[in-house]
Amino acid sequence: MVKTVLKWSDELSVGVTALDDDHKKLFEILEQLFVASFAGVGAEQIDQTLQELHHYTKHHFAREERVMETHEYPSLEPHKFQHQKLIRQLDEIETRIKGEAENSSEPSNDLIDFLREWLIGHIQEHDHEYATFLKEQGIEDPPIPAGTGHDG
Numbered sequence: 147m148v149k150t151v152l153k154w155s156d157e158l159s160v161g162v163t164a165l166d167d168d169h170k171k172l173f174e175i176l177e178q179l180f181v182a183s184f185a186g187v188g189a190e191q192i193d194q195t196l197q198e199l200h201h202y203t204k205h206h207f208a209r210e211e212r213v214m215e216t217h218e219y220p221s222l223e224p225h226k227f228q229h230q231k232l233i234r235q236l237d238e239i240e241t242r243i244k245g246e247a248e249n250s251s252e253p254s255n256d257l258i259d260f261l262r263e264w265l266i267g268h269i270q271e272h273d274h275e276y277a278t279f280l281k282e283q284g285i286e287d288p289p290i291p292a293g294t295g296h297d298g
């Protein structure tokens with residue numbers, strides 16, 4: 147029986163439509179990884195999906211950091227630190243999966259569970275802190291400030 151790895155709910159909203167959309171997209175990529183692990187699609191596909199997760203995560207973090215920066219969120223630095231930690235963990239997972247690819251082409255349930263907690267935990271704990279801050283400041287659904295070009 148295949149369960150759904152992640153389900154979006156309005157409780158997860160951070161009150162910024164573009165960032166909610168990013169989070170939904172990250173959920174989708176994780177779902178793909180989950181489905182791929184059941185379908186036994188092979189190491190190459192898994193690796194590609196992990197790379198997509200990696201790429202989109204970086205893109206999302208950059209966008210989120212620009213919103214926090216623009217609105218002078220006081221906990222920007224600790225939040226950035228959390229983002230860097232998550233990227234490092236993703237790096238480690240990618241390296242590990244690559245190393246294991248010859249023996250096993252499927253990410254373990256442990257890995258999927260870890261990534262689910264990794265994403266939902268961060269949204270619920272850290273992203274919701276800036277959501278509360280924006281709300282308190284009366285900032286409603288702000289746009290994403292333009293970036294430097296390479297991070298979207």
Ligand SMILES: [Fe+2]
Nearest residue numbers: 210268272273
């Ligand atoms: Fe975040």
Ligand SMILES: [Fe+2]
Nearest residue numbers: 169210269273
């Ligand atoms: Fe986020």
